[in-house]
Amino acid sequence: MKKIINDRDRVVEEMLQGMVKAHPEFIKRLEGSNVVVRKDAPVKGKVALISGGGSGHEPSHGGFVGLGMLDGAVAGEVFTSPTPEEVYKGIKAVDGGKGVLLIIKNYTGDVMNFEMAAEMAELEGIKVEKVIVNDDVAVEDSTYTVGRRGIAGTILVHKIAGAAAERGLDLLEVKRVAEKAIENVRSMGMSLTPCIVPAAGKPSFEIGEDEMEIGLGIHGEPGTHKEKIKTAREITTILLDRIIRDKRFVNEEVAVLVNGLGGTPLMELYIVNREAHKILEDNGIKVYKTLVGNYMTSLEMAGVSISLLKLDEELKGLLDDRANTPAFKQI
Amino acid sequence: MKKIINDRDRVVEEMLQGMVKAHPEFIKRLEGSNVVVRKDAPVKGKVALISGGGSGHEPSHGGFVGLGMLDGAVAGEVFTSPTPEEVYKGIKAVDGGKGVLLIIKNYTGDVMNFEMAAEMAELEGIKVEKVIVNDDVAVEDSTYTVGRRGIAGTILVHKIAGAAAERGLDLLEVKRVAEKAIENVRSMGMSLTPCIVPAAGKPSFEIGEDEMEIGLGIHGEPGTHKEKIKTAREITTILLDRIIRDKRFVNEEVAVLVNGLGGTPLMELYIVNREAHKILEDNGIKVYKTLVGNYMTSLEMAGVSISLLKLDEELKGLLDDRANTPAFKQI
Amino acid sequence: MASTSLLLEIVRNMSKNIIENKELLTELDRAIGDSDHGINMAKGFSAVHEKLGEMEGKDWGYILKTIAMTLISTVGGASGPLYGTAFLRAAKVVEGKGKIDRKDVINMFHEAIEGIKMRGKSDQGDKTMLDALIPAFETLKSAYEEGEDSKIAFKRAEESALKGVEYTKTIIARKGRASYLGERSIGHQDPGATSSYILIKSINQVLEKN
């Protein structure tokens, strides 16, 4: 296991310390917890947004705490949902009187722990609503399954909902636009290498020198199947085909997110972006905005996911609003 | 070679296309060249800044083209300096009448090619000045050597010089602050893995499962020596010790840049940042500003470099100025 | 009639066994999950182990509730709230009791399973901990109904739990992270079913010694 760490059981604690030291102008640590909140939290009179989940997805989610995005991010152990208590601390710390929206990625653990926290906060009279992001089309969504996972599309939900909250909308309105974003976003990912959970010390799956894993999530879990490595063009086609098959994007305007999983260099992400733009154009899908970078990672995994968010005028406006966080700035 | 690419001989071309598609609000491609320039180039009445070098260091340098930083970036093949002709095209495209400053990293190839380009531009009556960044303390600087290399500290020079140019300073003044920044910045790096130049198809060096390479540059070249992998604390100590031994930072205020080489997750960079802040504090060095992320990479190499920039009031002011580029935004 | 000192011995043994099987559980989760089940469970049961002193002399309900809250507030992931809810629901059945009888055991076990089903929106056949727990519970119940004593009843329950674990190898996961693998989850045993088996075995080991 080649990692620049001190103690494999203390990576989350030490990372959070380093993160807060890096961005004191944006975030502060909630003492005695793994929660980071906006420096000016709680922001009075504004709906507050909380997200979080297991660690190992950096800059998600602490990197998106700040103006126009999240008010707080709750970090669990690597790939492990935080406990209800931690989430509850976050909710209490950011509530500015207008209620708190929880943005949860659709994983059993996250959903259960965040819901338990919401119940705890409601007992104290805090208004809490939740939305569950489920953008990953690699996973079938049916009554027999737990539904699609939440992956990189979550970032776009943070941006949209964060802008709405910053504009002063009330809790149900913020929830409405967040749900609209969720309804409109789809993602699909692939990887070339596994990752190593520090405390486990072993690669999350085995893969051949000439193989890639298609349709995997962001927790080092294997994907739906393995294939021989293909070109950037073929890979992008595979990912976008699945997305476009799942939801109608044709003739629509979209935001594209080409997301690196942590170990893939920006050079390759840009090459994927080139292919994505070509394919979208060929399909009559108009790109309104593009994001390329490491937004929702899976430790050092090499790979990429693509997300499309269908836009209407309201979503475009919210997407264009100012944001100022460690990892997402828009002037 | 596990890479998401199409054609190993066309990665730079395809990357540049993808980069411009990703950031049309910031940059445009100079037709028939590997040069990207500010969307509003040439900016009349402003000193223009050109940087560049081999590709494979993304987001360097195209990602730093925009308000408050570079006016143009010239991309060579992977790890290969661009030709004089390419640099010359860049100079011509960005000159707004107040002259052009070339920010060159100290490598034989870069220096020679940029200097030849400067000679070509001067023949056309364009005022050209150059500064050479040589922040890497892993390399001895003596009359018998080619001097220290330019690595991640270059980003801080872009920021400082870019702010000065944006403020309307004239060419010699911009050059003066750039040189002050260069004089005040030192860096040192290490890595856990090599990288693979796409066209070469092989790892840039061999390294054991329990080894790390100390003092390497950003071109996949081996470092000054190998050691057994150590903890984040020990690694940070090794890097900072060398930097602090090279230049007096004690009792000064500094900017810290914890730079990822491409394959190292942000989690580990934050852990290194934690250690760096502790060590700096212990040494009576005050941190004014911190940057953590992938700024100057070496393809998919796993590793980190640390840079320190000694600050005075002038440099602090310039560092704090607004910037708006694909990869460096400051509101 | 089972005393709380027996319970504390069982809890101590559960902690020991879970911690000893940390690698195994993580390795199982590596195949079809996210490589953390052993880490999660060991973290939770280490915390439980540390509270043993504090539990001394308390009633069944208090002890089980303490375990529940400890698991909920330390584990995270899916297994934290699931096992937490199970212990919490079991605690409710035996609130204030110093000693419990077989009926209490059946009720506790039943409530624990119902808690997991409710929290996890899951059932037998989904390739989860329930595939160890439900058969174990049914065997236990019929053994009691057949008039067997707890030693024998739990011995049989352990055997059923193990069969349940084996059974999870043959089915597709429909709940939890493993469900994302679809067909690929076949052939692997479920980590949560395995930890449930270890917990039941831990009870059995203590009963056998006493």
Next chain:
Amino acid sequence: MASTSLLLEIVRNMSKNIIENKELLTELDRAIGDSDHGINMAKGFSAVHEKLGEMEGKDWGYILKTIAMTLISTVGGASGPLYGTAFLRAAKVVEGKGKIDRKDVINMFHEAIEGIKMRGKSDQGDKTMLDALIPAFETLKSAYEEGEDSKIAFKRAEESALKGVEYTKTIIARKGRASYLGERSIGHQDPGATSSYILIKSINQVLEKN
């Protein structure tokens, strides 16, 4: 007296040999540089090869200048401007000439080396292309002085170049990327010295055939 058709044959052979040795040169650069010397040189000499038609019937100066400008404008890196400068300086010596004599050869070679020294701020012993070129040049010069013909003179020059390449294995690099390795550069042969050797050998091969 050497004609430009001989020169074009030499240039064709240089291109062929450089392209054939792309992997070797890159591999050598991998050890002590950045894995691109073969790629750089092959790119440059492919471009030169494409210009062979355009060079047909032109004078020595024009041909060498075309090679120089092609290398400068396609190669990049350190080797591009260095070899480019070498050919440019050689071109100046033979501007407008249709045929050249031994004195021209000596002058061209001398100027080429001076160009590299100037551009690279380097000299013999720095573990660069100069360690192949300078001994080759000196051997060539004395062979001519001893009255040998070009065939023999270049044969000896090639041998000296090869010795120079071997010598680079024994020394520390002081210029170019390999210099960053310090002591670690010892034991490896310099890629640029190797490409220089290949270029001289390419001349020799053509002379031998004619």
